[in-house]
Amino acid sequence: MNARLEAKHITKRFGGLEALRDVTLTADDEILGLIGPNGAGKTTLFNVISGFLRPTSGEVIFDGRAIHTKPTHEITRLGIARTFQIVKPFTDLTVLDNVLAGLGCHTYPTPRAFAEKYRAPNHVAHARELLAFTDLTKWENTLAGNLPIGLQRKLEIARALGTNPRLLLLDEPAAGLTAGEAEELAALIRKLRAQGKTIIVIEHNMAFAMNLCERIVVLAQGKVIAQGTPAQVQNDERVINAYLGH
Numbered sequence: 167m168n169a170r171l172e173a174k175h176i177t178k179r180f181g182g183l184e185a186l187r188d189v190t191l192t193a194d195d196e197i198l199g200l201i202g203p204n205g206a207g208k209t210t211l212f213n214v215i216s217g218f219l220r221p222t223s224g225e226v227i228f229d230g231r232a233i234h235t236k237p238t239h240e241i242t243r244l245g246i247a248r249t250f251q252i253v254k255p256f257t258d259l260t261v262l263d264n265v266l267a268g269l270g271c272h273t274y275p276t277p278r279a280f281a282e283k284y285r286a287p288n289h290v291a292h293a294r295e296l297l298a299f300t301d302l303t304k305w306e307n308t309l310a311g312n313l314p315i316g317l318q319r320k321l322e323i324a325r326a327l328g329t330n331p332r333l334l335l336l337d338e339p340a341a342g343l344t345a346g347e348a349e350e351l352a353a354l355i356r357k358l359r360a361q362g363k364t365i366i367v368i369e370h371n372m373a374f375a376m377n378l379c380e381r382i383v384v385l386a387q388g389k390v391i392a393q394g395t396p397a398q399v400q401n402d403e404r405v406i407n408a409y410l411g412h
């Protein structure tokens with residue numbers, strides 16, 4: 167089950183602002199960290215890969231197929247899923263229903279029809295499996311809006327896994343977590359990696375990224391300024407300067 171992503175010469179402009187400039191990177195069977203200062207273009211790159219935004223120029227290739235012209239649902243079907251920097255659960259639905267809402271949603275006549283006759287037993291079983299995998303079983307009947315942020319972030323991952331992705335894009339999954347919650351999250355990401363998934367994780371917490379990621383790409387002002395192992399990147403002068411604002 168390989169999942170190779172190649173971003174080739176991606177440029178993304180918003181009017182006069184160049185958010186990404188000639189960005190080329192590959193993620194292939196690994197946990198790849200994407201780091202860089204605020205406004206570096208990290209989330210924009212996820213938006214381009216997942217089809218939320220079209221690149222101004224450049225190509226995104228997934229398992230040898232160009233995807234940058236495809237709609238989001240087709241990209242999802244090909245095996246790419248993402249979480250959001252700002253978590254977006256349905257706060258008035260239970261944890262179980264949040265996961266259910268995403269399963270088989272292409273067959274529902276309305277977004278909430280999963281709660282009615284479309285509540286298929288196989289989907290409920292699948293949702294429970296995903297909750298067990300993400301350690302959320304005991305919160306199954308809690309309203310998602312009442313969960314602490316650490317558990318909402320896990321719920322985001324459970325929902326993303328519902329589409330059975332081979333490539334998972336995680337946008338700052340550790341933001342706002344305690345050290346203990348972050349360690350649990352790292353263990354969960356390693357478990358996904360062990361299943362053969364490719365994972366790209368945007369992270370601001372350097373220690374977390376260095377500990378978790380096999381390789382790291384550093385973006386600053388829309389450009390790739392360094393890439394390599396955590397040790398290589400940590401000692402790179404351009405990276406140190408970018409973070410110090412030089």
Ligand SMILES: Nc1ncnc2c1ncn2[C@@H]1O[C@H](COP(=O)(O)OP(=O)(O)OP(=O)(O)O)[C@@H](O)[C@H]1O
Binds near residue numbers: 203
């Ligand atoms: N839809 C948009 N329209 C206009 N400008 C945008 C849009 N999305 C992002 N930008 C701009 O593009 C640049 C890159 O933003 P992006 O959100 O990708 O950065 P980031 O690296 O994810 O930052 P952060 O670490 O703060 O999340 C910023 O200057 C941002 O204001």
Ligand SMILES: [Mg+2]
Binds near residue numbers: 209
């Ligand atoms: Mg961002």
